[in-house]
Amino acid sequence: MKRLPMTLIAGAALTGVFALAALISMVWTPYSVEGMNIAARLQAPGAAHWFGTDHFGRDILSMIMVGARTSIAVAVIAVGMGMVLGVPLGLLAAANRGGLIDEVIMRGNDLVFAFPALVIAILITAVFGPSAVNAIIAIGIFNTPVFARVTRGGALSLWTLDYIRAAEVAGKGKVRISVEHILPNIANLLIVQGTIQFSLGILAEAALSYVGLGAQPPLPSWGRMLAEAQTMISFAPHMAIIPGFAIVLTVLGLNLMGDGLRDILDPKLRRAR
């Protein structure tokens, strides 16, 4: 058996820590994230509160755990949404390559792509109001063209292969071929892209929450924790450093994992080895 790349192991370990924290937070956190204890506010990291407390006396470790859940949930659903919308569009475009449908889908993609991702997100949350759900929709929408493109690109090269031609000759329709033959063969590509989009989703959620357009209080969110810490950085630096590291490490973990997965899954790289 081939050795797994180090990047994959390191990435999966980092991501795993946060995923585990998010899972545990569903049943247990050291302290309640909704309970405030003003008397115990702004404590530096110590024995009672490993990561210290914030300006309301909430336990930062607990908030990081629940914040991980918020980030991961938003990113998973948003990436899922991007896949559910983008992959069929990409398959459809590839199946009708060169046709009107292909043209309409891809130019529509370009249109969405033309807006910077965060601007779309801000637009959506500004119109529909800030909430975690709207953040998901916003991030999902800017994920859609990414998946549509990756799918179309992967599928186009497959459509020229002999076994697809054979399937066509055997009388299979475009939809059946797309689902039965194309999709399984581009799954690797989608998994790698999904991992990368997932890390971008976490960043986008943090950015939206930072400007107040993501998860609303009292639901903890890493981005908002950072925003709240900003004016207190001179006397409570842990309030900014800890959520900052949480974001950096999660995104780093996911990117390493994405790289590692590409190394073992991407057919082109596999052939090159």
Place this chain on the structure above:
Amino acid sequence: MLGRLKLGLAVLAMVATPALAQRADISVGLVLEPPNLDPTSGAAAAIREVTYSNIYEGLTRFGPDGSVNPGLAHDWDISEDGTVYTFHLREGVQFHDGTPLTADDVVFTLDRARDEDSTNAQKQLFAAIDTVTAVDPLTVEVTLTQPQGAFLFNMAWGDAVIMSPESVETNATNPVGTGAFRFVRWVQGDRVELERNPDYWGEAPALERATFRFISDPSAAFAAMMAGDIDAFPNFPAPETLAQFEADPRFSVIVGSTEGETILSMNHQNEALSDIRVRQAISHAINRQDIIDGAMFGYGTPIGTHFAPHNPDYLDLTDNSAHDPEAARALLAEAGHENLTLRLMLPPPTYARRGGEIVASQLRDVGIRTEITNLEWAQWLEQVFRGKDFDLTIISHTEPMDIEIYSRPDYYFQYDSAELQAIIAELDETTDPEARTELLHRAQRHISEDYVVGFLFQLAKTGVANADIEGLWENAPVPANDLTGVRWTQ
């Protein structure tokens, strides 16, 4: 090489010389942007925080200590029965558009303010007026239906400033007054610029230009202050940073009092909140000191009614609504509201956003769930203040002596009590100081014992300014940033 050095020094000297001259411009930071610049057509304190005494002036004007001083009227006579006020206007006063101030402008302003269609947010200031007549171009006679002790005080409010009929229609976007500064431009969402009025009737202000910049984000405000983009921030939104400013010799920290009663406002049209037991439960669920410490880092004084603690007529009624979660839970059970969910709408100021999170947590402790919605200032004014579409909100009422808002059944919290309305009506007709004190005490007790809203704390004025600026108001007896006496010391 030497030549280049000399040149460099010369350039340096040229650059440095103007910096040694006294500065004559100021950039003042405000958290909230005014919805318009016409103080007679909106309740938002932000309008007066930009325009009061700078652009517009009234017959009388407030000093920094809340005293009532001569304004556009340099003198007045009061008839013996206290019902006829004869104001003598200053000579040679001009509006910024060049039209002279005459008695007709005063008649126009006061008649417009008390008109049925008036958009004035403080109509009660003019309620006692019976007739206003111009005796001659510089004399106005105001007849009251009954003596009113607070009439000169009322005329000093930002809502009672004198406007000219020629410019009144456009004052919302192009304010024209008689003040020491005139309007230059308003870049919406960013700033309002003023410049010295060269034709001002009074002593010319030291400042040539003044810019009000609107920054609601505390960290942006902190950064702007630290970078020197803002010279003074009279109500600094990040109280946690004051210690840092205090330790920095570049800045002076000015902590004073305001007339801002900060309340957890309740919508009396909400079925649950119309029940006094629910309101009482909410009041007992609140821990004021925690809110003051957690949201304002200790700046603020707990209040138990709608009255400023520095006022001699203030009653400390905080015990009526002492922190008692047990009692709150019992009251909710008795009222049958053990499963209550309320919408909590929060405007941008720090006291509301942070205070709201703390209130939500305290309410959760007694079993009331809240859905927090953070609103921008214009949205808050539209939806909550005008639209009355809210259950709970947190806001500071910064007008002085504004307990009468509880006697307005159509005010945004829609409290309708005949008893309180009778007290306020009587107060309005009473001039005897002792009787007034007695009535003010009754009114304070009434709203406190009826748990009309959750009374939280008196907002402190936490100002930060460049240490070289003097003349800023230490306290805020009215929402105002009077820049006429502000100057740079070097």
